[in-house]
Amino acid sequence: MHAALHHAWLVLEPWRAALAWAWVVYAIWLAVWIVLQKRSPVSTLTWVITLVLMPVLGLLIYRVFGPQRIKRQNLRRSRSEDAFIDKADVRTLLRQREEAPDWARAHSTLIERACGLPMSSCHSARYLQNGHATLEALLEAIGQAQHHIHLEYYIFEHDESGKAVLQALHRKASQGVKVRLLVDAVGSPLLSGRRGKAVLKALLDAGGEFSVFHPTRFDRHRPLVNLRSHRKIAIIDGRIGFTGGINVCDTENERVNPDTAFRDTHLRLEGAVVSWLQYLFVQDWVYATQQGLTSGDLFVAQAPGPIHAQVVASGPDSPAQAIHRAMIDTIDQAEERVWLVTPYFVPTEPALTALTNAALRGVDVRIMVPRMSDSRVVTWAARSYYDELTRVGAQIYEYGPRMLHAKTLLADHRIAHIGTANFDYRSFMLNFELSVVLFDEPANHDLARMFEADAAQCTRVPRRRELPFLPRLAEASARLLAPLL
Known part of the structure; x- marks a missing residue:
């Protein structure tokens, strides 16, 4: 028995040498590939060690979780905004710019140079505590809409909270209000999946529009889990805006789940700064749909407000963080x-x-x-x-x-x-x-x-x-x- 095992070991020796060399070549190629991405040393070393020690599984993990960059082919900030915003809207946006107070000028300048969004202002900035108060405020604003409603959410569930919002959107779409709903594929699997069409049928039949940010599929452009739109944006007629941590779901609605609902905070805004939330929504919508949105009436000129406010945007399409x-x-x-x-x-x-x-x-x-x-x-x-x-x-x-x-x-x-x-x-x-x-x-x-x-x-x-x-x-x-x- 011992002799047979020894013979088998000798027979396999060339294969063992070949596999060892293959592993060395793989490790060198992988290390060079990841190093060239110029990530932080800690992140780079973590990924190199993980992938080298797990040759096959490591590559799969990297495809799912890895920090690759992407290029928004149609929406690079270095290109003209004319690609997706009407010239009249650009002029309106530029008029929303405000001068920062002296004590905030350096901080505001850093933000603008990092993401391209300048100082603005608002008439009202109201904090909303927890999901039920946020849902009520959102439904109230939707009910007042006259021209358009734009929603972008990471999580949008078809539960009691989600159904209430969808019903409100359907009513406004039936009245001729333009409704656009954008959800992330990973965060909102039901709406973005096969069952989504049935759930959204009434809204779509009434003229509402729907799109998905980064559908969940493996391809050469992106991994499955990363590069998600984690944003929560609601824009009503370009005048009222919502953002913060709260998604549309019962998990964050204390009226539905009084003992377990998340403790969270949201923000309701009125004034010129809402135009910059609109700007981000339009970017994401055009990127997701690959269709222009140059209606010329999405950005409302508004008088300066007493509160200085500035939107900060970041994503893996920009190295500025x-x-x-x-x-x-x-x-x-x-x-x-x-x-x-x-x-x-x-x-x-x-x-x-x-x-x-x-x-x-x-x-x-x-x-x-x-x-x-x-x-x-x-x-x-x-x-x-x-x-x-x-x-x-x-x-x-x-x-x-x-x-x-x-x-x-x-x-x-x-x-x-x-x-x-x-x-x-x-x-x-x-x-x-x-x-x-x-x-x-x-x-x-x-x-x-x-x-x-x-x-x-x-x-x-x-x-x-x-x-x-x-x-x-x-x-x-x-x-x-x-x-x-």
Whole structure:
């Protein structure tokens, strides 16, 4: 028996050598390919090690989760806006530009140079807490629509909340209002799948339009999970706009699920800044449909409002990482306080450094995260950062028992960020996101009061955590996956 095994081993020796050389060539080719993408060293090394150690499975994982860039062939910002916006609309947009106050000029300039969207203003900026209040405000605005309704959502379910919105859209489409609904394929699988046509039939028969952002299929352009539109945008007649963390689903509607609905925050806007939400919707709609949308009446000229506001947009079609830069710059400029709320806290190295630097400067740094998010691995990864943050004086609050899904950041007493982006690699680099920055004391103070009210539902993380070996290992291991989460 031993002799037979030895003979078989000798017979297979040439094949073993060939496989070894094939693996070496594969590893070198793979490393060069990923290095040429010029990602961060941590992300690059993580992917190289993962793919080299798992030759076949690793490539599949990369196709599903990998951070490839894409090009929006028709919508590169370096090209003229005439490709998808009427010239009259461009002139209207340019009139919406405002001069930033002196104290905000540097921050506003950074945002504009990173994403091309200038300072604007609004007459009203109202926070909406949780899904039911947001749904009611959205339905009220839809009911008032006279010209058009534009909706873009990551998650749009066909449940009680979703049906209410679809019925409202159907009524307005039947009255001649132009309705356009754009959903992400991964976030809204029912509407974007085969059953979607039946669900949307009434709306489509009434003249409504529907499209899907990045249908879920493997192809040479994109992986399955990344490059999603994580944006939540609602535009009513170009005058009222909504954005924030809340999707259209019962999971976030406390009237339907009073004990388990997510704690979340949304924003209702009126005024000129809504035109820049419209601008992003039109970009995404034209990209998804490959059809122009140059009606010439989508952008409404509006008088300046008392609140300075600026939209920040980012996505994997641009290397600028505008939201990432805007948040870091906000933290770097803070002198008194930085209060961050995020459901997924997996900071990049620059973002983590900004937070620890602020704490070391004596800034009141507070970070609120869910006690247990809907991803256990993300929760472990988030906790792996606790010790280095609390060590320099930052305070960390874990919200529970409900899932915390709000995405807000305030600095000192005059800057407030609210939007769709989590404080993690995926939102900063892999998905299409947006945020609104309000340069306004009342908006900042309202957000601070919400933070303090939510803190009553939190457990504060102690400065020193004594953890058994297995939890410490789980956190440390999850942190290695940070660029993938």
